[in-house]
Amino acid sequence: MAQQGSTSEPEAKPSIHGDVLESILSHVPLIHLLSASRVSTSWNRAVSSSLAHLNPVKPWLILHAHSSRSPYLTATHAYDPRSHLWLDIRRPNQSSLKLASSALRSSHSSLFYVLSPTVFAFSFDPLHLTWHHTEAPRVWRVDPIVARVGRCIVVAGGACDFEDDPLAVEVYDPATRTWTMGPSMPEILKDSTASTWLSVAVDEQRMHVTEKSSGITYSFDPNAEIWDGPYDLRPNQNVYSCVIGTLHNRLIVAGLVGNMENLNSVKLWEVRGEMGKEFWWMEMGEMPKEMVKKLKGESECVASIAMNAMGDFVYIHNPSEPAEMIVGEIVNGTCKWRDVPNVVMKDKTRMQRMVVGCSDVSLGDLQKAVSENRNFAVKIRAGN
Known part of the structure; x- marks a missing residue:
C-alpha cells in the first residue's frame, strides 16, 4: 500500500473493445465510420463486424435537385436510412455540378443518364463518381426508356420525329463502344412509348416494361433479342x-387503389412464380392511411407515383408533390413503413x-468519393 502523501502511478484508462465497441459503432452514422475504421486494426475489424451483425448498411436514397434553366446546376443529396440522416454531397468550394443543357434523368433506381442529340452519358456506380460518354443513339428521342441489363444499356421508344420508328430499340455495348439496333417494342405500346407512361425494372437478364395505367407488361432479353409478353401485372381491378x-432480383408491384381523384390506398405485391408460365401476387403490405395523405400532398388527383427499389427497401414519392418520401422496408416478407420529410425540396422552387x-x-465507395474530393456534410436527422 502506498504511504499517505506519496505519489502513485495514474490508473490506466480502460480501452473499449469487443462487443462493447461494436455496439457503440452500430449507432455511428456510416459516413463517420470511415474515420473510425482507420483508428487501428482492431477498430477496423469492429466496424466491419458491427456493419455485418448489428446495424447493416442500407440502400441510400440519392437525390439531385436539378435547375431547369442555365447554367443547369445540380446539387446532390442523400438519405441514409441506417442513420436516418440527410447528407449534402459536394466538391470543395463547389456546391453543385454543372451538366449539359439536356436534363439529367434516372431509370430503375441505380442508373443516371444525360441524353442530347450528340452525346449519351450514363453512370451506375453507387455515388455516380464515374460517367461513361459515347455518341448518341441513331434515333433521336425525347423521353425514352433507358435501362442497364447486364453489361448492356438499352434505349427504347420515345422517338420525337414522325420519320423515326417510335418503337425503335437500340442497345449499347460498353465493351465494344458500339450501338446495335434491336427488335422494336411491341406494337401495343405504340401510344405509350415514353417513360412518362411506362415503368421499368431490370433483373440479371431482362428489362421489364409496364404500362402504368393498364398493367400490361413485356420483358426484353437483349442477348436473345426477344420481347416476351404481354402479361397483366395489375393485381386486381x-x-x-x-x-x-426489383428487390433481390424479385419483381415487385406498387399499386394505387381507387381512382385519380380519390386515392384510397397504396399496396405492395411481390410477383411469384414465372411470367409466361404461371405467376401470382403475394401482398407485402399496405401503406398506412396517414402516409397516403402525406403522399398526396396538395394534389387534387394522383395519376401515378414513382418508386425506387433496392435490397429490402422501396422509396415512394409523388412526382408532383415530392415533399414527403415514403420508405418501405421488407422484413420477413412484409413491409414496414415510415415517412421521411424531403428536407432537400423544402425551399426549392x-x-x-x-x-x-x-x-x-459501402465504406469503400465513401473512401473513393473522399479521395476524389467529395465532401459529405450532415444536413439534418430525419428521425426514426
Whole structure:
C-alpha cells in the first residue's frame, strides 16, 4: 500500500473493445465510420463486424435537385436510412455540378443518364463518381426508356420525329463502344412509348416494361433479342395505376387503389412464380392511411407515383408533390413503413427538377468519393 502523501502511478484508462465497441459503432452514422475504421486494426475489424451483425448498411436514397434553366446546376443529396440522416454531397468550394443543357434523368433506381442529340452519358456506380460518354443513339428521342441489363444499356421508344420508328430499340455495348439496333417494342405500346407512361425494372437478364395505367407488361432479353409478353401485372381491378421494381432480383408491384381523384390506398405485391408460365401476387403490405395523405400532398388527383427499389427497401414519392418520401422496408416478407420529410425540396422552387435514385453505398465507395474530393456534410436527422 502506498504511504499517505506519496505519489502513485495514474490508473490506466480502460480501452473499449469487443462487443462493447461494436455496439457503440452500430449507432455511428456510416459516413463517420470511415474515420473510425482507420483508428487501428482492431477498430477496423469492429466496424466491419458491427456493419455485418448489428446495424447493416442500407440502400441510400440519392437525390439531385436539378435547375431547369442555365447554367443547369445540380446539387446532390442523400438519405441514409441506417442513420436516418440527410447528407449534402459536394466538391470543395463547389456546391453543385454543372451538366449539359439536356436534363439529367434516372431509370430503375441505380442508373443516371444525360441524353442530347450528340452525346449519351450514363453512370451506375453507387455515388455516380464515374460517367461513361459515347455518341448518341441513331434515333433521336425525347423521353425514352433507358435501362442497364447486364453489361448492356438499352434505349427504347420515345422517338420525337414522325420519320423515326417510335418503337425503335437500340442497345449499347460498353465493351465494344458500339450501338446495335434491336427488335422494336411491341406494337401495343405504340401510344405509350415514353417513360412518362411506362415503368421499368431490370433483373440479371431482362428489362421489364409496364404500362402504368393498364398493367400490361413485356420483358426484353437483349442477348436473345426477344420481347416476351404481354402479361397483366395489375393485381386486381381496383388498381388504377402501378409501377414496378426489383428487390433481390424479385419483381415487385406498387399499386394505387381507387381512382385519380380519390386515392384510397397504396399496396405492395411481390410477383411469384414465372411470367409466361404461371405467376401470382403475394401482398407485402399496405401503406398506412396517414402516409397516403402525406403522399398526396396538395394534389387534387394522383395519376401515378414513382418508386425506387433496392435490397429490402422501396422509396415512394409523388412526382408532383415530392415533399414527403415514403420508405418501405421488407422484413420477413412484409413491409414496414415510415415517412421521411424531403428536407432537400423544402425551399426549392418550381424551376427545379428532382431526379431520384438509390444505391448500395459501402465504406469503400465513401473512401473513393473522399479521395476524389467529395465532401459529405450532415444536413439534418430525419428521425426514426
